[in-house]
Amino acid sequence: MKFANLNGERAEPAPKLKAQCPFCDSEVVAKCGKVRVWHWAHKSTKHCDHWWEPEKEWHRQWKNQFPNEWQEVGRRDDNGELHIADVLTPQGLALEFQHSAISREEVEIRTAFHNDICWIVDGLRLESSIKQFMEALKHAGTPNSSGAEVYELYYYDSRFLKKWAGLNAPVVFDFGIDELWVIGRSLENSALVYTLQRSVLVEQFKLGNRPPPVQIRAPRYRRSYGRRGVGRRL
Numbered sequence: 001m002k003f004a005n006l007n008g009e010r011a012e013p014a015p016k017l018k019a020q021c022p023f024c025d026s027e028v029v030a031k032c033g034k035v036r037v038w039h040w041a042h043k044s045t046k047h048c049d050h051w052w053e054p055e056k057e058w059h060r061q062w063k064n065q066f067p068n069e070w071q072e073v074g075r076r077d078d079n080g081e082l083h084i085a086d087v088l089t090p091q092g093l094a095l096e097f098q099h100s101a102i103s104r105e106e107v108e109i110r111t112a113f114h115n116d117i118c119w120i121v122d123g124l125r126l127e128s129s130i131k132q133f134m135e136a137l138k139h140a141g142t143p144n145s146s147g148a149e150v151y152e153l154y155y156y157d158s159r160f161l162k163k164w165a166g167l168n169a170p171v172v173f174d175f176g177i178d179e180l181w182v183i184g185r186s187l188e189n190s191a192l193v194y195t196l197q198r199s200v201l202v203e204q205f206k207l208g209n210r211p212p213p214v215q216i217r218a219p220r221y222r223r224s225y226g227r228r229g230v231g232r233r234l
């Protein structure tokens, strides 16, 4: 964690400091080594939020773009189960910066827990992710959509894309460049994606907005397999 309670203040870790976890009140110690980013660790080693993942510089760079008081905000469900949003905007949107491997089932559980969430996925963790995404871009269709330039990427080109598509939440891929890729709409066999500048996305979150969904400008029919002439309206 980046923050802990120290003498009644929210404090960042510094060598040799001890403090209290803001969520479970147990003792946390500052870990200020050379390998991992400086962080607070529960002395008992078990984190009170079992979804918590060790943070990378990548997490911190994202978090640091938002006010401190928006970062690491705990939420409890009706059963009292605690989970900490990496960032929680005043509008109640949780931003989750996902670097570690995570199953689809787990993604769905966490999406349901937060209800209002935007996933930001580190697309550089696996080389295969970016390869698959580039492959899908090569074969992309260009649907008749309004607004930004939209590409239709097919799941059979990218398992990575399929894993993150179809959620009841916006998903943003960060491939380490200034342009982020956003899933703006998920279809049965494909996802409609567009790019957004990093600074624009951050600004929109600060204004209380979410990455906009893709709107289809005109009715569009696609022939379904095995049923000639019967199309599926998108």
Ligand SMILES: [Zn+2]
Binding pocket: 021, 022, 023, 024, 025, 026, 042, 047, 048, 049
């Ligand atoms: Zn704790």
